[in-house]
Amino acid sequence: MSVEAICSTLTKLERMHKSLLELAFKKTEIIKSGNIEALDQMLKDEQAHVAAIDKLEQQRQIQVTDYLEAKGFASTDKMTVADVIEAAEQQTEKDTLSSVRNRLMLIIEDLRKQNDLNQKLVFQSLQFVNLTLDTLRPRPEQMNYSGSEVRGTNTVAKKSYFDSQA
Template structure:
């Protein structure tokens, strides 16, 4: 009974993480399309899913503890799923637990890769915005007084990256 509850919670965790993975794909396109409103909406949806994941994790920990008590372990050990599967002796249950573990592990790995890509895209977008602002308004520490073109210090403080004079 306790193992069944644990397996159900692991399945729900996987489903919720798959929803996060779907949002990560939508977020990627939203970032590339530069849709700020859409990004805010996605972040709100992610926040709700993260709250649900937190609740499911708490329930999973309780179910794992209940399972441990059922097999005669009274202390609250923080075992990972591989260690927990060693305490499951029914081959069918053990196989099901290992399948759910592998499925959840794959989903988490894919989600991690998607989040890393989205983070890089956001960093590139911010770098581009910073570069664009520098081109439009110049560097903040730029001296706005006139300098004769033959002045040596003038060329080093020139705004932008290109020198049209060649």
Template sequence: MVHDLINVMKAMVSMHKKLNDLAIDKQNTVKKGDIKALERVMKEEAPIVQQLRKLENTRMHLIDRWQDEKGLVKEAVTMDQLLPLFPEKERTELEDWSVKLIEEMIRLKEQNDLNEQLLEDSLRFVNVTLDSMRPQNTYNNYSGTGPSGDEDDFRPGDNSLFDSKA
């Protein structure tokens, strides 16, 4: 059973590496502004995330089963707390894969934070661009409503006193 846990940890590291590669692809597509490529990357991510969820459930099930076999209490226990209870050979290998998994998860979090910032900056740029393209009413005094919200006598398109023929 410990070997099953090691295999699950290996698979989780592999899946996180794939997500990290896709996160870098996502960064490049955001920089280029390539929406189609961004959609493709996001579609590629979905099954990997789903597989990771399954692997995490399997990992938790294996640890629960191992704790049952050893007669251990199942309170919120971390891998660091469990590692000393494994045989020496498996402990070392589990420790190595646990460290690799944590490193990949940290790398993914950092890349996702960067991508989030890039997307926010892109949205901000789009909003500024859209705002600059909207017509601005520079003559607020002639907006058609007075300070009380009532309609003024002046309506755009009406002939004013200054539109008389000479």
């Protein structure tokens, strides 16, 4: 396995994450507009991107493991690109890997921030919906048997329509 193959996979991951970041920005606007149908479609698009990223990530893990094992490193569960950078013999390989890795990490950090913003916007929207429902829905403890609100304790004797002595 060569460093070029790992760089190629990292570049593909970078492109997919950029595309996912663009979707996250669009998702922010959709959340702000409250378009549920567009949000549903956006979630489907995001799921497709995440599935493609997962496949590329598995490919990257295999490539990194193969490269490091070929260099004589003991196989572990968490072999990373940083390990490949340390194991690379030529400085140009190290520089190329470091550059691609850093760009990918920056995009992932931007994506994380945008997703946090989207999550907060969705949570805020849900709070608004719940507040609206609470104001429209009567509270059970404020209802009497006739369905009208109880406005406090009434000390005046109420007229009864049922004559218990008859």
